[in-house]
Structures are given as structure tokens and as C-alpha cells.
Amino acid sequence: MINSTKPVYDSANNRVSAIAELKELSKYRYLLGQLVRRDILTRYKRSVLGVAWTMLNPLGTMLILTFVFSNFFKTEVAHFPVYILSGLLVWNYFSQATNAAISGLVWGGSLLKRIYIPSAVFGVSAIGTALVNLIISIVPLVIVMLVDRAPFYWSLLFLPVSIVILTAFTLGFGLFISSLAVFFPDVGEMYQVLLTAWMYLTPIIYPETLISPNLLPFFKINPMYWMVKMFRLPIFEGRIPNWQELLPAFAWAVGMLVFGWIYFTSKSEEYAYRV
Amino acid sequence: MSDSQADLAQKFERVPYIIQLENVSVSYRLPSERIGTFKEYAIRTLQRKIKIENFWALTDISLTVKKGEVFGLIGNNGAGKSTMLKVISRVLKPTKGRVKVFGKIAPLLELGAGFHPELSGRENVFLNGALLGYSREEMETVFDDIVEFSELGQFINSPIRTYSSGMYARLGFAVATAHMPEILILDEILSVGDEAFQRKCNIRMKSFQQAGATVLMVSHGLDGLESMCDRIAWIDHGKLKNVGTPQDVISAYREEMA
Numbered sequence: 001m002i003n004s005t006k007p008v009y010d011s012a013n014n015r016v017s018a019i020a021e022l023k024e025l026s027k028y029r030y031l032l033g034q035l036v037r038r039d040i041l042t043r044y045k046r047s048v049l050g051v052a053w054t055m056l057n058p059l060g061t062m063l064i065l066t067f068v069f070s071n072f073f074k075t076e077v078a079h080f081p082v083y084i085l086s087g088l089l090v091w092n093y094f095s096q097a098t099n100a101a102i103s104g105l106v107w108g109g110s111l112l113k114r115i116y117i118p119s120a121v122f123g124v125s126a127i128g129t130a131l132v133n134l135i136i137s138i139v140p141l142v143i144v145m146l147v148d149r150a151p152f153y154w155s156l157l158f159l160p161v162s163i164v165i166l167t168a169f170t171l172g173f174g175l176f177i178s179s180l181a182v183f184f185p186d187v188g189e190m191y192q193v194l195l196t197a198w199m200y201l202t203p204i205i206y207p208e209t210l211i212s213p214n215l216l217p218f219f220k221i222n223p224m225y226w227m228v229k230m231f232r233l234p235i236f237e238g239r240i241p242n243w244q245e246l247l248p249a250f251a252w253a254v255g256m257l258v259f260g261w262i263y264f265t266s267k268s269e270e271y272a273y274r275v
Numbered sequence: 276m277s278d279s280q281a282d283l284a285q286k287f288e289r290v291p292y293i294i295q296l297e298n299v300s301v302s303y304r305l306p307s308e309r310i311g312t313f314k315e316y317a318i319r320t321l322q323r324k325i326k327i328e329n330f331w332a333l334t335d336i337s338l339t340v341k342k343g344e345v346f347g348l349i350g351n352n353g354a355g356k357s358t359m360l361k362v363i364s365r366v367l368k369p370t371k372g373r374v375k376v377f378g379k380i381a382p383l384l385e386l387g388a389g390f391h392p393e394l395s396g397r398e399n400v401f402l403n404g405a406l407l408g409y410s411r412e413e414m415e416t417v418f419d420d421i422v423e424f425s426e427l428g429q430f431i432n433s434p435i436r437t438y439s440s441g442m443y444a445r446l447g448f449a450v451a452t453a454h455m456p457e458i459l460i461l462d463e464i465l466s467v468g469d470e471a472f473q474r475k476c477n478i479r480m481k482s483f484q485q486a487g488a489t490v491l492m493v494s495h496g497l498d499g500l501e502s503m504c505d506r507i508a509w510i511d512h513g514k515l516k517n518v519g520t521p522q523d524v525i526s527a528y529r530e531e532m533a
Contacts, residue, residue: 009365011374031405038402042393111389115382116365117406269368272361273303 021265024118031117035125039100040132059140062088065205077207079150079236085141086235087204087228089134094170094224095195097130101174102181102188105271109182112272119268120261123175127167134163141235153238162230168253169227172260179264182274202228223252292377293458293489294340294363299372301333301358332358333513335372342378342457345490347504347521349497349528355513356493360460363491378457378489381407388447392436396427396446399435403450417453424475425449445472452476455483461492501525 025032044053065088066081077083104122112119145152181187202224203211211219219225226249233241241249333355340346348356361367362374364382389406390399400421404414422431425445435443452459459480484490494500500507500521507524509517517524 007375007377008379009374009376011362011365011369011372028405028408030410031408034402034405038391038394038398041398042391045393111406113361113366114388115407116380117408272366 017265017268018262021118021120021261021268025120025124028118028121031121032125032128035104035121036128036132039125039129056140057092057137059144061092062140062144069205072206079145079148081144081148082141082150083207083232083236084205085144086232087202089137089141090166090228090231091199091202091204091224092137093130093134093166094173094227095199096133097127097170098174098177099191099195100126100129101178102191105178105182106188109271119271120175120264123178123264124171127171127174130170131163131167151238153234155234155238155240158234158240159231162234165230165249165253166227168257169223169249172253172256172258175260175264176256179267182267182271198222198224204228220248223249223256226252292339292375293342293344294338294377294491295375296336296338296362297373297375299333299336299362299369299374300331301355301362301367302329302331302370304329331513333362333369333510336510336515337372338508338515338518340489340491342489343484343487344505345484345492345503347500347507348491348493348510349495349500349507349524350510350516354510356510357462358513359510360462360491360493363458364460376458380458380460381451381454381456382460390435390443390447393434395434396425396431396438399446400431400450403447404453407451409454413454421446421449421453424453424479426472441469441472448476452479452483455486455488458489458491459483461490461494497525497529 062081062085065084069080069084101123104126105119108117108119108122111117144150177187177191181191201219202222203219226245229245230241230249233239233245336359348359350356358367362369363376364380365376366382389403391402394402397418400418401411401414422428425431425442425448427442427446430438430442435446438446461480480490492500492504502521504521506518507521508515509524509528517527
């Protein structure tokens with residue numbers, strides 16, 4: 001019923017879309033939960049092993065990579081499987097979440113043309129789904145550490161901080177790339193190639209010591225270098241990252257989140273026209 | 276006049292209209308050819324060859340809909356009826372002008388959009404409710420009604436991919452109309468399921484109307500509109516050609532079409 005003369009919807013409002021979208025998103029938080037639930041349930045609903053694939057998938061990849069690469073780097077890195085897996089978890093999370101953000105917005109586009117939904121819901125729920133998968137995939141990491149007799153350090157308790165920073169970066173990047181993919185459909189395809197190149201430019205499956213010192217400064221431009229490091233130090237080396245190691249990751253995360261959010265929301269009124 | 280009616284009349288005074296369009300125009304930007312790649316985009320930007328043609332789907336529409344009114348829209352295909360519903364239901368932002376809506380809108384544009392085939396009917400009820408902007412509590416209070424209205428019985432726990440198209444549409448309709456909205460938008464959807472179910476849908480629509488909901492409808496069935504609507508707007512090539520009583524507008528429309 002009408003209680004006041006204030007309109008429920010006024011097209012002349014919402015000038016600052018970055019802030020307005022945030023408010024809308026909090027109104028639709030139940031939808032966020034439902035979308036994450038849907039994605040987790042449906043991804044594995046018809047496969048026999050179900051959610052176990054979340055663990056088996058990185059484990060399988062890791063086993064192959066370890067088998068192939070341990071012959072090359074065996075002498076340089078002790079507990080090589082743990083080294084690979086700690087980086088691979090970060091990478092899988094990032095690539096899964098950003099890809100899901102793209103397909104989520106493209107799928108959601110068919111709905112955005114029919115009913116009003118805050119468009120950021122699709123990107124944010126994609127990150128939510130990937131976050132659940134990341135947390136589940138900590139189980140195979142623990143198994144590998146036990147099997148490999150790798151030490152468990154107290155510094156592992158720092159990981160929640162790493163997860164928050166990585167999530168902020170991933171969300172910002174996911175929003176940006178999904179927005180771009182709406183306007184240029186081949187961005188989605190190009191991004192797959194980019195991801196492969198990006199992965200090999202990040203020390204994930206090879207030891208950092210392999211990079212020649214002249215080239216190292218270039219590797220450090222890559223934000224994912226810092227993201228991986230932020231996880232690998234507490235898991236693998238047993239220490240909390242120091243300020244020089246944490247600051248680049250933090251700055252990238254905050255910068256990317258702010259940029260991605262503003263870019264995405266500045267376009268949000270166009271999605272219904274364009275998707 | 277009873278007290279509550281007097282109250283309502285007073286509110287009516289303060290908010291005379293539930294939907295107000297002030298000089299609303301909507302343009303779709305249509306590039307003369309679709310540009311799908313960066314390379315093309317870069318080349319054409321350099322050559323300044325991107326011609327963007329503005330297609331005005333609506334031009335300068337001013338219109339008000341009163342609370343409790345059943346308001347119909349007529350016009351030829353492509354005249355801008357659906358665009359107008361989209362502007363009102365917040366899907367499209369007007370290019371020019373202003374839209375004000377003083378109530379919650381239930382969009383009933385296409386039933387069952389957003390259902391996931393692998394999830395059960397039950398799970399889809401909550402997912403679809405969330406897409407329409409409802410909370411868990413709001414969906415829980417109407418869940419039993421939805422199952423009953425859609426006549427699904429035990430099928431509510433089966434995956435939606437096993438449903439017939441009739442079951443699918445019935446569930447979609449039941450979810451979309453589970454809560455009485457202040458404004459109901461109907462875009463040619465009253466052809467759901469078999470005749471018995473259509474009758475049920477019509478009864479629900481009527482009960483909404485009687486309870487004071489405002490209804491906006493688009494239809495090509497002129498006779499149906501004439502009997503159901505309080506007022507009708509005729510849209511022609513994006514312009515408001517005529518607004519008035521169903522008899523007047525429809526006879527003018529028929530005359531021009533003849």
C-alpha cells in the first residue's frame with residue numbers, strides 16, 4: 001500500500017550508480033545466496049562423484065603437473081607437490097570466478113531484459129560460488145601435505161586474510177571483464193587465451209628461482225605474482241608475508257575492486273539494451 | 276463511504292497517480308552494423324566509421340495511471356508497447372524524461388524465465404522468488420499456495436526438466452502471482468496451460484483487481500481489453516496517439532486499421 005508520497009522507483013534518481021548499486025545489492029542478498037546455491041548444486045547434480053569433483057579436479061591437475069615437472073625441478077624445491085598445489089588453488093579460484101562472472105552476466109542478460117535485477121548480482125554470486133569451491137579444495141591440499149609429510153605451520157592462520165585480499169581483487173577484475181564481454185562478445189574467447197598465458201607468466205608450476213634476476217622486476221608487475229605469494233609464504237615457507245610483500249597485493253586488490261565496481265556500475269543501465 | 280474507504284480516498288488525494296511518465300523517450304542505439312570485435316572497433320573508431328543510428332522506440336510520452344486502474348495498451352507490432360512496459364518496470368532507463376512509480380511492480384513478462392532444469396520445482400520456487408526480489412520468509416509464507424495453485428502435487432520435488440510445458444508455465448504463473456503486487460504487468464501471457472487453468476488465472480487476476488491492484492496489460496485481443504480495462508492508451512510508432520475510454524480508443528483504432 002502507499003504510505004508516503006515518495007516513489008518506489010524514480011528514474012531521475014540514482015545519479016551515483018556505484019553507490020546506488022551497492023544498496024540494491026544488499027536488498028537482493030537473498031538472491032545472491034540462491035544463485036550460489038544453484039551453481040553449487042547444479043554443477044555436480046548429475047555426476048556420480050558430485051561435490052567431490054571440486055577436490056578431485058585440482059588434485060588431478062596437480063598430480064599431472066607434479067609428475068611432469070618434478071623431473072625438471074626436483075632438486076630445487078622440496079615438497080614440490082605442496083608448492084604447486086598452493087599456487088594452483090589461487091589460480092583456479094581466480095580463473096573459475098572470473099569466467100563464471102562472464103557467463104553469469106551473459107546468462108543473466110536474458111533476465112535483465114525482462115525484469116529488474118541489480119546486474120552486479122551475477123558477478124558477485126560468481127565469486128561466492130568460487131569461494132565455496134576454494135574452501136572445499138583446501139581439503140586436498142591438507143591431504144597432499146600429509147602424504148608428502150610437509151610441515152604444518154602456525155602461519156597457516158594468516159590464510160583468511162589472504163583469501164579476503166584475493167577475493168577483492170578477483171571480484172574487481174571479474175566485474176570489469178564481464179562488463180567488457182557484454183559489449184564485445186569475443187572477449188570471452190580471448191580471455192581463455194589470455195588466462196593460459198597469464199598462468200605461465202606467474203610462478204605457479206615452476207619455482208620462482210627459475211626466473212632470471214634481470215626479468216624478475218617484470219614478473220612483479222603481475223598482480224597475480226603477489227596474490228600467489230601471499231598464499232604460498234604461509235603454507236609453504238611457514239611465515240607471514242612482510243609489509244613489502246603484502247602491500248602490492250593489498251594495493252592491487254583495493255585498486256581493482258574500486259575500479260571494477262565503478263566501471264561495472266557506470267555501464268549497468270546499458271546491459272538491458274546490449275546483452 | 277466507510278472509514279477505510281475515506282482513508283483510501285485521502286491517500287488517493289495525496290498520491291493521485293501510481294505511475295507517472297513525464298515526456299518519456301527511449302532510444303535504442305543501433306550501430307549501422309554490429310561490431311563484435313575489438314579489431315573492428317579500433318579500426319572503425321580510427322576511421323570514424325561507426326555510425327550510430329538512434330532508433331526512437333518511444334517519443335515524448337506523458338501519461339499517468341491511477342491506483343486501482345486496469346490500464347490497457349494497444350498498437351501495432353513494434354509500436355513500442357513492450358518498451359513502455361519495460362520502462363515502467365525499471366528494466367530500461369528512459370533516455371529522456373522521467374518515470375515515477377509509487378508501488379511494487381510484479382513483472383509477468385515471460386513465465387518461468389530463470390528456472391533451472393536440474394533443480395526441483397521446490398528449489399526453483401525459491402530461486403525464482405529471489406529473482407523477483409522476494410526474501411526467503413516472503414516465499415515460505417506462500418509456498419503451499421504455490422504448490423496448490425500450480426497443481427503439481429508430488430512433482431514439486433522432481434527436477435523441472437521432467438515437467439511438461441504446461442506444468443512449467445503453471446508453476447511460473449503461480450510463483451509470479453503468489454504475492455499480490457501493487458502493480459501487475461501482463462504482456463500477452465494469459466494463454467497458460469489448458470482452459471481450466473486459464474480460468475483459474477483469470478479469477479486470480481480479477482481478485483487482484485478487486486483488492487485494489489493496478490493492472491497494466493498489453494494484448495492484441497481487442498474485445499478482451501474492451502471488457503477488462505478502465506482506460507486504454509494507443510501507441511503508434513512510439514508516440515501516444517490516444518488515451519481514453521476503451522470504447523473510444525478501440526473504435527478509433529479499428530477505424531484506422533480498417
